[in-house]
Amino acid sequence: MTIHPETKLGPVHLCVADLGKLSSYYTTLGLYLHHRQGKEAVLGDGNIGHIHLHEDSIASTEAFYRDALGFDLIAQYVPSATFLAAGGYHHHIGANTWAGEGIPAAPADSWGLSHSTIEVPGTQALGAVRAQVEAAGFSVLEGEDGYFVGDPAGNGILLRQAG
Numbered sequence: 264m265t266i267h268p269e270t271k272l273g274p275v276h277l278c279v280a281d282l283g284k285l286s287s288y289y290t291t292l293g294l295y296l297h298h299r300q301g302k303e304a305v306l307g308d309g310n311i312g313h314i315h316l317h318e319d320s321i322a323s324t325e326a327f328y329r330d331a332l333g334f335d336l337i338a339q340y341v342p343s344a345t346f347l348a349a350g351g352y353h354h355h356i357g358a359n360t361w362a363g364e365g366i367p368a369a370p371a372d373s374w375g376l377s378h379s380t381i382e383v384p385g386t387q388a389l390g391a392v393r394a395q396v397e398a399a400g401f402s403v404l405e406g407e408d409g410y411f412v413g414d415p416a417g418n419g420i421l422l423r424q425a426g
Contacts, residue, residue: 264333264391264395265333265334265335265349266332266333266334266349266383266388266392267349267350267383267384267385267388267391267392268349268350268351269349269350269384269425270334270349270350270355270381270382270383270384270388270425271311271349271355271381271382271425272311272312272313272314272355272356272379272380272381272382273311273379273380273381273382273421273423273425274305274311274380275305275311275314275376275378275379275380276305276376276377276378276379276380276419276421311379311380312355313348313352313353313354313355313356313357314355314356314357314379315356315357315358315359316356316357316358316359316376316414316416316418317358317359317360317361317362317366317416318358318359318360318414318415318416318418319360319364319365319366319367319368319415319416320360320364320365320415320416321339321341321342321343321344321345321358321359321360323415323416324345324358324414324415324416325345325347326399326415327399327401327414327415328347328356328358328414329347330399331395331396331398331399331401332381332392332395332396333349333392333395334347334348334349334355334356335347335348335349335351337353337354338354340359342360343359343360343361344357344358344359344360344361345357345358345359346358367417368416368417368418369417376418376419377419378411378418378419378420378421379418379419379420379421380420380421380423381420381421381422381423382423382424382425382426383422383423383424383425384424384425384426385424385425386424389409389410389422389423389424392422393410393422396410396412396422401413403422406421408421408423409421409422409423409424410422410423
């Protein structure tokens with residue numbers, strides 16, 4: 264099943280050591296600090312165009328983002344990169360193995376990406392995505408803001424209703 268075509272990416276959550284350096288860097292890229300929660304900085308107060316992720320395997324990445332979540336496969340650079348999207352967008356998710364295949368996920372308390380957000384329009388579409396992910400064998404944790412799931416490389420994702 265394909266994910267709803269109006270699905271977008273929401274804020275990106277990062278664990279940061281030096282908020283000043285982080286803010287300066289991301290402001291240059293056009294991302295602004297939305298708010299900070301302890302050592303976590305939330306970037307973007309609206310939709311993020313796309314994200315790029317390091318993954319441990321392109322095959323498992325496509326199995327998760329295409330087959331479980333329902334994003335469309337837009338392009339592949341075999342064997343090391345894949346690009347996926349909803350609704351015909353050029354790509355919402357770019358994933359690669361350029362830092363190496365099979366590299367273990369970073370420890371949960373390390374600096375870097377905490378999780379990204381996928382915003383699905385409507386409770387029915389969000390429920391369908393949750394059911395797809397669970398049917399594919401991935402654990403989904405219900406939280407206050409939506410559903411948390413980890414991709415095969417350990418990148419965290421918050422699935423939530425848009426709005």
